[in-house]
Amino acid sequence: MEAATLKDIARELNISVSTVSRALRDSYEINAETKRLVMECAARLHYRPNPIALSLKGSSSKAIAVVVPQIANYYFSQAINGIEEVANRRGYDVLIFQTHETYEREVANLRQAVARRVDGVLISLSSESSSILHLQELQQQGMPIVQFDRVSAELNTPRVVADNFGGAFAATEHLLKTGRRRIAHLTIQPWLSITQERLAGYRAALEQYGMPYDENLVRFSTFGPDEVGPLVNELLALTPRPDAFFTASDRLAVGCLAALHQRHLSIPEDISLVGFTNLTVADMLSPSLSTVMQPALEIGQVAVGRLLDLIERKHRAEPPSTVTIPTTMVLRASSQLAMTEQSFI
Amino acid sequence: MEAATLKDIARELNISVSTVSRALRDSYEINAETKRLVMECAARLHYRPNPIALSLKGSSSKAIAVVVPQIANYYFSQAINGIEEVANRRGYDVLIFQTHETYEREVANLRQAVARRVDGVLISLSSESSSILHLQELQQQGMPIVQFDRVSAELNTPRVVADNFGGAFAATEHLLKTGRRRIAHLTIQPWLSITQERLAGYRAALEQYGMPYDENLVRFSTFGPDEVGPLVNELLALTPRPDAFFTASDRLAVGCLAALHQRHLSIPEDISLVGFTNLTVADMLSPSLSTVMQPALEIGQVAVGRLLDLIERKHRAEPPSTVTIPTTMVLRASSQLAMTEQSFI
DNA sequence: TTTATTTGCGCAAACGTTGTCGGCAACGTT
DNA sequence: AACGTTGCCGACAACGTTTGCGCAAATAAA
Numbered sequence: 001m002e003a004a005t006l007k008d009i010a011r012e013l014n015i016s017v018s019t020v021s022r023a024l025r026d027s028y029e030i031n032a033e034t035k036r037l038v039m040e041c042a043a044r045l046h047y048r049p050n051p052i053a054l055s056l057k058g059s060s061s062k063a064i065a066v067v068v069p070q071i072a073n074y075y076f077s078q079a080i081n082g083i084e085e086v087a088n089r090r091g092y093d094v095l096i097f098q099t100h101e102t103y104e105r106e107v108a109n110l111r112q113a114v115a116r117r118v119d120g121v122l123i124s125l126s127s128e129s130s131s132i133l134h135l136q137e138l139q140q141q142g143m144p145i146v147q148f149d150r151v152s153a154e155l156n157t158p159r160v161v162a163d164n165f166g167g168a169f170a171a172t173e174h175l176l177k178t179g180r181r182r183i184a185h186l187t188i189q190p191w192l193s194i195t196q197e198r199l200a201g202y203r204a205a206l207e208q209y210g211m212p213y214d215e216n217l218v219r220f221s222t223f224g225p226d227e228v229g230p231l232v233n234e235l236l237a238l239t240p241r242p243d244a245f246f247t248a249s250d251r252l253a254v255g256c257l258a259a260l261h262q263r264h265l266s267i268p269e270d271i272s273l274v275g276f277t278n279l280t281v282a283d284m285l286s287p288s289l290s291t292v293m294q295p296a297l298e299i300g301q302v303a304v305g306r307l308l309d310l311i312e313r314k315h316r317a318e319p320p321s322t323v324t325i326p327t328t329m330v331l332r333a334s335s336q337l338a339m340t341e342q343s344f345i
Numbered sequence: 346m347e348a349a350t351l352k353d354i355a356r357e358l359n360i361s362v363s364t365v366s367r368a369l370r371d372s373y374e375i376n377a378e379t380k381r382l383v384m385e386c387a388a389r390l391h392y393r394p395n396p397i398a399l400s401l402k403g404s405s406s407k408a409i410a411v412v413v414p415q416i417a418n419y420y421f422s423q424a425i426n427g428i429e430e431v432a433n434r435r436g437y438d439v440l441i442f443q444t445h446e447t448y449e450r451e452v453a454n455l456r457q458a459v460a461r462r463v464d465g466v467l468i469s470l471s472s473e474s475s476s477i478l479h480l481q482e483l484q485q486q487g488m489p490i491v492q493f494d495r496v497s498a499e500l501n502t503p504r505v506v507a508d509n510f511g512g513a514f515a516a517t518e519h520l521l522k523t524g525r526r527r528i529a530h531l532t533i534q535p536w537l538s539i540t541q542e543r544l545a546g547y548r549a550a551l552e553q554y555g556m557p558y559d560e561n562l563v564r565f566s567t568f569g570p571d572e573v574g575p576l577v578n579e580l581l582a583l584t585p586r587p588d589a590f591f592t593a594s595d596r597l598a599v600g601c602l603a604a605l606h607q608r609h610l611s612i613p614e615d616i617s618l619v620g621f622t623n624l625t626v627a628d629m630l631s632p633s634l635s636t637v638m639q640p641a642l643e644i645g646q647v648a649v650g651r652l653l654d655l656i657e658r659k660h661r662a663e664p665p666s667t668v669t670i671p672t673t674m675v676l677r678a679s680s681q682l683a684m685t686e687q688s689f690i
Numbered sequence: 691t692t693t694a695t696t697t698g699c700g701c702a703a704a705c706g707t708t709g710t711c712g713g714c715a716a717c718g719t720t
Numbered sequence: 721a722a723c724g725t726t727g728c729c730g731a732c733a734a735c736g737t738t739t740g741c742g743c744a745a746a747t748a749a750a
Contacts, residue, residue, distance in 0.1 A: 003459065005706055016730045021708060031728060051460050052406075053706035055397045056735050071441075072422035081417060084443065093457060096416075096441045098429065112438060114348065115396050254629045261631040279626070284599040286606040286631060350736055361700045366738060376698060398736035401705045695748065701741085710733085717726070 065113035082300025167327030168201025187248035228255030250279035287333035410458035427645025512672030513546025532593035573600030595624035632678035
């Protein structure tokens with residue numbers, strides 16, 4: 001009943017451990033009959049190779065690390081689901097690490113990952129990580145690394161990101177096309193790659209439609225409590241008043257929603273609202289929330305695919321490339337007059 | 346720069362590996378001066394013991410497994426945060442596994458956990474796991490196990506749960522005290538312990554206040570798409586119409602909210618609404634959602650504390666006990682007339 | 691001085707696995 | 721008959737660590 005080892009099989013069959021090992025690996029220098037016996041015995045004893053011993057031997061631990069800011073975040077947990085799915089299918093375990101947005105924990109996590117002999121690292125940078133020396137060093141030591149979502153251009157690895165620019169462009173364009181002229185943009189920490197790309201998409205759309213860019217309409221916020229309301233109030237106090245809000249996250253969008261409700265502004269009649277990323281309850285809000293959906297699952301799948309290819313050296317000299325996964329504009333009631341009264345459950 | 350080993354230190358100091366090992370473990374049979382030298386050298390080379398080798402030796406891997414249905418769930422990811430915090434502080438790593446609510450994955454995850462030589466297992470049962478033989482077997486093999494949140498009475502381990510009964514009782518009582526008389530209860534899979542306890546709390550409160558229990562007012566739902574709306578409609582069709590909804594999850598509550606909005610019912614004037622668990626956006630909905638808050642973080646902290654005590658044999662013969670963590674009733678606008686127009690951001 | 695005891699350290703085994711080597715039959719080749 | 725080839729298998733080392741045992745020197749007791 002206890003975990004069987006090669007030694008158990010060897011004893012049972014009165015042969016040596018090495019022969020058992022080779023038989024199970026289907027080595028050419030083992031007799032077919034012996035192989036059959038070993039296989040049969042292994043199955044009978046429910047033999048499973050001990051990954052710890054394999055790791056110690058130094059070959060491969062068949063485990064990868066995924067380092068994310070936090071898992072209490074639908075986007076990241078979805079990405080992890082995609083990662084796990086593909087990794088497991090290809091025979092790898094996934095070790096999950098949270099940085100809680102601090103540089104210190106990011107370093108500690110990577111140290112742990114190395115200690116546990118992972119074969120590779122998937123990382124989405126913590127918002128506090130301005131320096132990436134720890135990652136460059138890790139890479140120089142030969143650790144395969146792939147970045148996703150929050151990436152750094154200074155670290156020369158494959159990157160998998162959502163089309164933040166395209167998504168923001170589409171959202172802004174949608175608002176413009178539905179007649180909005182003063183579009184406020186509520187967004188997150190300005191130094192993140194995703195923030196910059198979304199802001200760029202917003203600006204590009206304004207420009208293409210001949211609308212002026214007004215930096216008063218752009219506000220940066222963290223997720224601190226009681227932070228969104230005041231910002232929304234500031235924006236609403238501007239003249240002329242904004243007629244649309246485009247937020248860089250659904251969490252911000254929900255905050256907007258509440259603040260607008262409170263001021264008895266009707267959505268989308270008075271103000272249109274479009275969010276970003278994919279909160280599960282977006283379709284259940286009132287009004288249901290238009291949003292730029294990021295394919296978190298797919299990003300995870302693609303990213304881990306790259307990493308495993310890297311580990312298994314399928315693409316040796318191929319230079320690291322950046323994969324951009326398209327986002328989808330999901331139109332719901334919060335930005336479409338016609339849908340306000342429509343059934344959406 | 347590469348991971349230093351005992352051997353490296355031994356070579357550097359011209360002593361044996363065993364001496365280094367013992368010096369680092371502060372063994373009594375090593376000279377103080379030698380210890381000093383070893384410590385100094387270890388620090389200089391950034392020596393970190395190799396957890397893989399330690400695990401192989403069979404003693405302790407300093408890692409625990411936490412097995413949950415899914416991490417894409419605010420409740421579980423919060424619990425994991427609590428688990429990680431305490432575990433790390435006590436020197437343990439946390440390996441996270443998802444069952445995706447299937448029995449098959451639960452078994453596979455536990456197998457992996459064993460293979461990776463974890464020192465103990467924290468588990469919240471998958472909704473599909475009717476049999477718990479795999480866990481009983483694991484326990485018989487000496488693996489320390491603690492159950493949390495979704496627990497089974499058939500498995501004799503310490504248990505850490507939220508006060509589901511008390512929370513449901515408080516919510517129902519609150520609704521009754523604010524004058525509601527026909528309280529519908531929308532809940533989840535009937536065979537889960539948490540479902541049964543919440544239902545019992547709901548019934549007990551009704552009974553205490555002399556209200557009849559009407560099973561027509563109780564509906565079970567999964568989270569399938571387009572499932573909540575029809576159920577709400579069915580309930581609203583009853584005569585007399587319910588004047589309050591108490592849901593066993595915030596996800597269901599949000600669904601209710603949307604369905605009620607759609608029928609132009611005002612909350613809480615026409616219908617009061619109270620949810621359960623702790624969606625992040627509960628306070629940002631319109632109206633803000635009254636809810637029974639579960640201290641997910643604390644549950645995780647307490648559960649992992651129990652497990653580590655078990656692992657370190659702090660309480661040898663102590664029989665497994667069940668710890669119930671109190672829930673908190675958070676009153677917001679959806680169940681209180683007075684708060685409807687109040688500022689809540 | 692001889693005999694115990696302590697102090698300080700090294701050797702080797704063990705955990706489960708893989709890989710390198712070498713051995714020894716049974717062949718086929720000169 | 722002597723030699724090289726195969727085919728099949730076992731012994732051994734190694735990965736990094738802990739630990740039981742033993743051995744020497746230093747110290748204490750006789």
